Amino acid sequence: MAAEILAESVYYQYSQAKDLALKDINLRIQKGEFVAIIGPNGSGKSTLAKLFNGLFIPAKGSVRVDGLDTRDRENIWKIRQKAGMVFQNPDNQIVATVVEEDVAFGPENLGVPPEEIKKRVYEALKIVELTDFDQKAPHLLSGGQKQRVAIAGVIAMKPDYIILDEPTAMLDPVGRREVINTVKRLNREEGKTIVLITHFMEEAVQADRVIVMNRGRVVMEGTPREIFSRVEELKEIGLDVPQVTELAHRLKGRGLEVRGDILTIDEMVECLCPLL
Amino acid sequence: MPIVVKNLTHIYMPGTPFQSVALQDVNWTIEDGEFWGLIGHTGSGKSTLIQHLNGLLKPTSGEVIIDGVNINERGVNLREIRQKVGLVFQYPEHQLFEETVEKDVAFGPKNMDLPEEEIGRRVREALELVGLNYSEIKDRSPFELSGGQMRRVAIAGVLAMKPKVLILDEPTVGLDPRGRDEILREIVRLRERQNITVILVSHSMEDIAKLVDKIAVMHRGRMVDSGTPREIFRNYEGLSSIGLDIPQITHLMLRLKHQGKDVSTEVLTVEEAEAEILRAARRKGRA
Ligand SMILES: Nc1ncnc2c1ncn2[C@@H]1O[C@H](COP(=O)(O)OP(=O)(O)OP(=O)(O)O)[C@@H](O)[C@H]1O
Ligand SMILES: Nc1ncnc2c1ncn2[C@@H]1O[C@H](COP(=O)(O)OP(=O)(O)O)[C@@H](O)[C@H]1O
Ligand SMILES: [Mg+2]
Ligand SMILES: [Mg+2]
Numbered sequence: 001m002a003a004e005i006l007a008e009s010v011y012y013q014y015s016q017a018k019d020l021a022l023k024d025i026n027l028r029i030q031k032g033e034f035v036a037i038i039g040p041n042g043s044g045k046s047t048l049a050k051l052f053n054g055l056f057i058p059a060k061g062s063v064r065v066d067g068l069d070t071r072d073r074e075n076i077w078k079i080r081q082k083a084g085m086v087f088q089n090p091d092n093q094i095v096a097t098v099v100e101e102d103v104a105f106g107p108e109n110l111g112v113p114p115e116e117i118k119k120r121v122y123e124a125l126k127i128v129e130l131t132d133f134d135q136k137a138p139h140l141l142s143g144g145q146k147q148r149v150a151i152a153g154v155i156a157m158k159p160d161y162i163i164l165d166e167p168t169a170m171l172d173p174v175g176r177r178e179v180i181n182t183v184k185r186l187n188r189e190e191g192k193t194i195v196l197i198t199h200f201m202e203e204a205v206q207a208d209r210v211i212v213m214n215r216g217r218v219v220m221e222g223t224p225r226e227i228f229s230r231v232e233e234l235k236e237i238g239l240d241v242p243q244v245t246e247l248a249h250r251l252k253g254r255g256l257e258v259r260g261d262i263l264t265i266d267e268m269v270e271c272l273c274p275l276l
Numbered sequence: 277m278p279i280v281v282k283n284l285t286h287i288y289m290p291g292t293p294f295q296s297v298a299l300q301d302v303n304w305t306i307e308d309g310e311f312w313g314l315i316g317h318t319g320s321g322k323s324t325l326i327q328h329l330n331g332l333l334k335p336t337s338g339e340v341i342i343d344g345v346n347i348n349e350r351g352v353n354l355r356e357i358r359q360k361v362g363l364v365f366q367y368p369e370h371q372l373f374e375e376t377v378e379k380d381v382a383f384g385p386k387n388m389d390l391p392e393e394e395i396g397r398r399v400r401e402a403l404e405l406v407g408l409n410y411s412e413i414k415d416r417s418p419f420e421l422s423g424g425q426m427r428r429v430a431i432a433g434v435l436a437m438k439p440k441v442l443i444l445d446e447p448t449v450g451l452d453p454r455g456r457d458e459i460l461r462e463i464v465r466l467r468e469r470q471n472i473t474v475i476l477v478s479h480s481m482e483d484i485a486k487l488v489d490k491i492a493v494m495h496r497g498r499m500v501d502s503g504t505p506r507e508i509f510r511n512y513e514g515l516s517s518i519g520l521d522i523p524q525i526t527h528l529m530l531r532l533k534h535q536g537k538d539v540s541t542e543v544l545t546v547e548e549a550e551a552e553i554l555r556a557a558r559r560k561g562r563a
Contacts, residue, residue: 014420016420017420040454041422041424041428046422089367142317142519143318143319169449173479173519174519174520174521175317175519201453235454238453243523247549254550256554256557256563269531269535273532275562276556276557276560276562
């Protein structure tokens with residue numbers, strides 16, 4: 001059985017809409033990958049995310065999660081358990097008045113036995129580094145902490161795939177960093193497959209692979225270095241590159257000997273030091 | 277219409293077990309035509325503070341004075357204040373309620389008793405200002421849009437009232453990079469053309485650094501600092517200890533400085549960094 005999310009010739013249309021929201025999507029997300037999806041507003045990212053875990057069913061084509069077809073009603077619960085979702089607004093995702101209960105909510109609904117739930121909640125909170133917060137009221141936590149509680153709730157379902165739809169959009173800089181570090185750790189240390197939808201290019205840079213969407217289609221796919229060196233094309237469709245990438249691009253244009261595919265501050269420092 | 281906030285304290289649900297002190301003794305003066313950035317960690321009190329500026333929230337103690345008038349005194353027409361002090365909420369979906377985008381954006385101007393023609397013109401103009409195609413979007417339901425499209429409609433609704441003071445609570449959350457730039461550029465242009473006052477609440481240190489004249493910093497309900505971007509972003513340690521940061525490009529300059537390079541760290545934008553690095557490279561005969 002294939003360990004992957006596989007989308008083949010997927011089309012999707014909202015019932016009220018004139019136009020297709022997704023057109024001819026062909027994608028493979030392999031187990032263990034960290035994939036970022038970027039694209040302008042309305043390009044279809046959230047729609048795609050909901051197709052990945054069977055919340056939406058393709059109008060044409062198919063989505064398979066570990067070989068399970070989302071069109072087959074019988075598979076739906078298995079698929080939702082395998083592919084967990086985290087959304088933008090931390091306040092809308094909290095269901096309980098104590099952190100521990102919030103994290104336990106998912107597995108309880110799956111009918112997991114109480115002893116096992118306890119263990120899962122503890123482990124999930126440990127992974128997001130919130131073990132000391134288990135008895136706290138979620139509404140008293142910072143935005144970044146709330147998002148990590150939401151992530152713990154997903155982890156407690158033991159999914160292989162975690163799909164995060166702009167999880168840092170509403171957070172302050174430190175909250176954003178906390179969540180991104182948690183996401184990276186989930187991928188590197190826990191072996192979770194990550195699909196991260198984001199409008200922050202500095203976050204997309206940290207993925208193994210970047211998928212670019214525009215007007216319902218996948219228009220670019222590659223490593224962050226491949227994608228973000230195509231500065232003009234990205235700007236053309238309304239996207240951007242990180243500030244250091246932009247700077248490298250400009251300096252190169254001014255005749256300075258810097259690489260055009262800089263992605264991080266570290267790389268930029270290394271590249272500039274011999275010149276200054 | 278200058279705004280003066282005096283000893284403002286706000287307590288949510290006072291006298292209950294849920295009591296929470298959201299603002300404590302805040303003092304702030306906003307002069308006509310100023311462009312302020314308001315920053316602070318989540319829960320620091322930013323949204324609570326700005327909702328006092330158009331009378332949506334009432335102080336537990338302290339005053340909000342607009343054009344010399346304490347707006348919480350009896351007899352003050354808050355509807356008029358809200359037309360002059362336009363507020364774009366943090367959660368745009370809370371601001372949208374009509375069945376079509378067109379009606380939604382027209383709601384504010386309608387309440388101002390403007391002639392039909394003027395309303396129509398303003399709606400079209402506001403939607404184009406936020407980068408939406410008027411004829412494509414006007415008849416759609418605001419609730420069947422993508423997150424970023426909804427946000428744009430909410431901003432258009434406030435712009436259509438042509439407020440004198442424009443307050444935007446994290447207006448670029450969920451916008452794509454072009455949307456972010458377009459809307460911010462539009463605000464800058466609006467301000468230059470109509471000389472309005474702008475208060476921008478944002479977690480994007482990059483945007484704040486690029487745009488505003490002055491920054492106010494909130495931390496746990498108090499205004500702990502205010503000053504020009506250069507003054508505020510000089511203090512990296514202080515900012516990061518309260519959940520904030522400096523722009524990525526300023527980080528880069530600090531790192532170069534730590535490597536012993538002769539560069540200024542008072543750099544806030546990519547353009548400034550470009551000039552500064554070229555200058556340093558020239559000194560070394562490398563450019
Ligand atoms: N409930 C809905 N009913 C009808 N059309 C919808 C609905 N939700 C989204 N759409 C449309 O489907 C298209 C794709 O929307 P989607 O939410 O997937 O975009 P997105 O890439 O996630 O955008 P954003 O960056 O703004 O979140 C857009 O044209 C949008 O207007
Ligand atoms: N409607 C409300 N009821 C009770 N407490 C609130 C409400 N809104 C905000 N608070 C509390 O007030 C404090 C400041 O919140 P807020 O003004 O939303 O901060 P910010 O906008 O800086 O994130 C927080 O502790 C928050 O939990
Ligand atoms: Mg979306
Ligand atoms: Mg707020």
